[in-house]
Amino acid sequence: MPESTKPSDDGELEPVRIPDPQLEGIEASVRRLMEQSAQQAQQLDHLASAPEPSGSPFAAFGMPGLGGPLAAALPEPHPILELDGEEREDELDALSDWVDDFFLPVYGSEVTTAAPWCLQWQEHDDVVAWLHALWLAYEQHKDPEAGLSGLFVWHRDFLTHAVAAIRAPGGPLSACMTSPDRPAHRLLPGPPPSVRTETAADRAEAAEPDEPTS
Secondary structure, three states, X not given: OOEOOOOOOOOOOOOOEOOHHHHHHHHXXXXXXXXXXXXXXXXXXXXXXXXXXXXXXXXXXXXXXXXXXXXXXXXXXXXXXXXXHHXXXXXXHHHHHHHHHHHHHHHOOOOXXXXXXXXXXXXXXXXXXXXXXXXXXXXXXXXXXXXXXXXXXXXXXXXXXXXXXXXXXXOOOOOOEOOOOOOOOOOOOOOOOOHHHHHHHHHHHHHOOOOOOO
């Protein structure tokens, strides 16, 4: 503890005198604090100059870092029925490879009346749309970013519903192959246009002026 002093005869307090051992302890504490402050300053400088490992702390949310370049946009998938020409043919070829090499060997149950199939399923637009959507979902959920449960979610929320719709007894392939020994292919006619559409077409046709006769 510092030595206490008494007021002098003229009423002024004398300076506080700290014993030498205590003074040395205070000086050592000050030196340690200064060393720790210098180390912390070095660490902050190092962190400020080091590049971020993922390019941006907001990369997981698809956001660019502050002052950094914009993140590369992911390719936007398009429904296969919206594609045309060679682009659609290339996508259909890739889809057929996935169906023949992966989907059917693993998930293609026996062909029966309760589970029909068609060797020309590429001619059924609704089946193509279902399988293409299922394929895109598979590619998304097998990605490591989908987590360990990604493929379970794909089986539960996508595969089950797609197979039930495609191979239903009264589904789009019900008039095709219902036995492996009897291959067949038939496109079932869809419903006609609605009455409103036909009425609008009739009105448009009636509004057209008659061609002048010579």
